[in-house]
Amino acid sequence: MKDSKSPHNWIAKHIAALPKSGIRDFFELVSSMDGVISLGIGEPDFVTPWHIREATIYALNTGYTSYTSNLGDLRLRKEVSKYAAANFGITYNPEDECIITVGVSEGLDLLLRAVLNPGDEVLYHEPCYVSYAPGIRMTHAVPIPVQTYEKYDFVLQVEHLEEKVTPRSKVLLLNYPNNPTGAGLTLEDKRKLAEFAIKHDLLVISDEIYEELNYIPRSHSIASLPGMHERCVVLNGFSKAYAMTGYRIAYALGNAAIIDAMMKIHQYSMLCASSIAQAAAIEALKHGASQREEMRQEYEQRRNLIVKRFNQMGLNCFMPRGAFYVFPRISASGMSSHEFATRLLHEKKVAVVPGTAFGSCGEGFVRCSYATSMQDIEIALQRIGEFIGHC
Amino acid sequence: MQKLQKDILNLLRRNARISNQEIADRLDSKVEKIDATIKKMEEQGLILGYTAIVAEEAEQDVVRAIIEVQIQPERDSGFDNLARKLAKFPEVVAAHLVSGRYDLRLEVLGKSLQEIASFVSDKLASQDGVKSTATYFLLKKYKEAGLELAKEETHERLKVTP
Numbered sequence: 083m084k085d086s087k088s089p090h091n092w093i094a095k096h097i098a099a100l101p102k103s104g105i106r107d108f109f110e111l112v113s114s115m116d117g118v119i120s121l122g123i124g125e126p127d128f129v130t131p132w133h134i135r136e137a138t139i140y141a142l143n144t145g146y147t148s149y150t151s152n153l154g155d156l157r158l159r160k161e162v163s164k165y166a167a168a169n170f171g172i173t174y175n176p177e178d179e180c181i182i183t184v185g186v187s188e189g190l191d192l193l194l195r196a197v198l199n200p201g202d203e204v205l206y207h208e209p210c211y212v213s214y215a216p217g218i219r220m221t222h223a224v225p226i227p228v229q230t231y232e233k234y235d236f237v238l239q240v241e242h243l244e245e246k247v248t249p250r251s252k253v254l255l256l257n258y259p260n261n262p263t264g265a266g267l268t269l270e271d272k273r274k275l276a277e278f279a280i281k282h283d284l285l286v287i288s289d290e291i292y293e294e295l296n297y298i299p300r301s302h303s304i305a306s307l308p309g310m311h312e313r314c315v316v317l318n319g320f321s322k323a324y325a326m327t328g329y330r331i332a333y334a335l336g337n338a339a340i341i342d343a344m345m346k347i348h349q350y351s352m353l354c355a356s357s358i359a360q361a362a363a364i365e366a367l368k369h370g371a372s373q374r375e376e377m378r379q380e381y382e383q384r385r386n387l388i389v390k391r392f393n394q395m396g397l398n399c400f401m402p403r404g405a406f407y408v409f410p411r412i413s414a415s416g417m418s419s420h421e422f423a424t425r426l427l428h429e430k431k432v433a434v435v436p437g438t439a440f441g442s443c444g445e446g447f448v449r450c451s452y453a454t455s456m457q458d459i460e461i462a463l464q465r466i467g468e469f470i471g472h473c
Numbered sequence: 474m475q476k477l478q479k480d481i482l483n484l485l486r487r488n489a490r491i492s493n494q495e496i497a498d499r500l501d502s503k504v505e506k507i508d509a510t511i512k513k514m515e516e517q518g519l520i521l522g523y524t525a526i527v528a529e530e531a532e533q534d535v536v537r538a539i540i541e542v543q544i545q546p547e548r549d550s551g552f553d554n555l556a557r558k559l560a561k562f563p564e565v566v567a568a569h570l571v572s573g574r575y576d577l578r579l580e581v582l583g584k585s586l587q588e589i590a591s592f593v594s595d596k597l598a599s600q601d602g603v604k605s606t607a608t609y610f611l612l613k614k615y616k617e618a619g620l621e622l623a624k625e626e627t628h629e630r631l632k633v634t635p
């Protein structure tokens with residue numbers, strides 16, 4: 083029964099039941115303090131390269147400010163399709179196998195809504211990006227996390243998937259290079275996962291937002307493997323590779339039936355992505371390669387430094403293969419992830435994110451982002467070293 | 474050139490005061506190896522020196538000019554003899570042979586307009602082989618060695634994001 087006195091009762095049950103993001107509490111705590119050096123930021127510290135910003139200004143100056151086609155400006159879709167063929171080894175038709183979305187965030191939401199019926203199960207790895215489980219729950223489907231382990235380089239293992247797969251399993255959701263662990267897949271890893279997906283007739287959603295920030299020899303997308311083209315949707319975007327988080331622009335590549343279903347939702351809920359962000363994205367794909375590579379190299383060097391320092395401190399740190407996060411094990415400190423992060427913040431004014439924000443198996447780890455100036459990284463590492471020494 | 478040498482040079486060009494330890498950590502190498510590689514590049518003349526990028530406020534009483542010089546190439550040495558000779562003048566801080574309408578591009582530095590003007594008339598234009606000069610005084614600096622002088626206003630990112 084409705085109790086009109088309590089606004090809470092207006093909230094849909096499945097939304098009320100969603101837990102608040104573990105990052106949210108931490109964000110509020112950090113924001114209330116001054117002088118904090120944050121290794122908790124999941125976006126590039128670089129400003130968007132100037133040529134991309136300039137193209138945005140040009141789009142404004144020339145009045146490119148109207149709606150675009152629902153799927154997105156065809157020029158952009160053509161560039162995306164060309165880029166994916168050259169870099170990911172996958173060919174998708176720009177006319178009907180590509181949709182431009184408002185971030186990978188929207189792409190993932192559209193896709194989950196397009197393919198999931200209530201009760202369907204989605205297999206995905208933990209630790210993982212914070213919105214996977216809530217995104218699945220919002221479609222009334224069931225999130226089935228599968229733990230990944232440091233000893234397997236945080237790569238999802240088929241034997242662990244086999245333990246969780248059921249006749250209701252419909253989707254396998256992957257994110258490599260991974261937030262928060264920095265894990266990446268070798269070609270062999272991709273083959274095994276593809277085989278598993280085919281065996282159980284699963285749709286694979288591959289969130290490849292960090293694909294351009296790769297520090298191991300790159301192999302083609304899992305979607306390029308035999309039998310995968312039809313059962314794989316690749317999500318990628320401009321946020322990380324081109325330092326364009328605020329633009330909110332991304333794309334999905336997949337077979338026409340699925341893209342069309344995503345487009346149905348997109349046309350009613352979003353209509354289209356921002357036209358000026360689309361203009362900027364065209365510029366990024368056409369002329370952004372060299373600055374993208376410069377940023378990648380800078381991240382790679384910071385990674386080398388930060389991993390070495392953590393290991394020297396006695397905090398065992400997995401060598402990330404991609405993205406801009408390290409995921410050191412802090413259990414040697416005798417503290418839980420949450421206690422470690424909270425005390426480090428209060429005692430040394432350094433913000434890191436407790437591993438548990440990315441799934442309960444993140445206990446014993448913290449996530450540190452190295453998308454921060456080297457100067458700040460050095461100070462933060464110094465303080466973390468002092469903190470470890472005292473406890 | 475080896476990859477390590479190239480990587481070191483890239484880092485030094487961005488910040489010549491970076492510590493050898495940081496270079497080693499960034500490049501996943503050993504500090505002893507970085508010490509030795511840099512020393513060797515200095516000895517081989519691959520690294521010629523280190524300099525500071527200085528703001529205009531720190532350079533008062535200094536006038537800079539670009540001088541375009543057309544010269545007569547010589548039979549055996551082409552432009553080299555005269556170019557090297559002109560580069561010896563302490564007023565000349567940079568000298569390049571260039572393609573296009575003229576031959577040498579000199580950057581000169583003096584204490585005043587007059588000093589540069591007299592350098593041009595007394596030392597440069599009067600040289601055998603110098604056919605013509607055009608002098609452009611530099612009025613304001615916007616960028617040097619890849620660094621913009623007016624820093625962009627920095628925008629604070631959110632302190633914690635997923």
Ligand SMILES: Cc1ncc(COP(=O)(O)O)c(C=O)c1O
Binds near residue numbers: 257291330331332
């Ligand atoms: C794994 C992963 N997927 C998706 C996103 C969201 O990206 P976008 O800015 O394109 O919405 C992020 C952002 O942090 C991420 O880490």
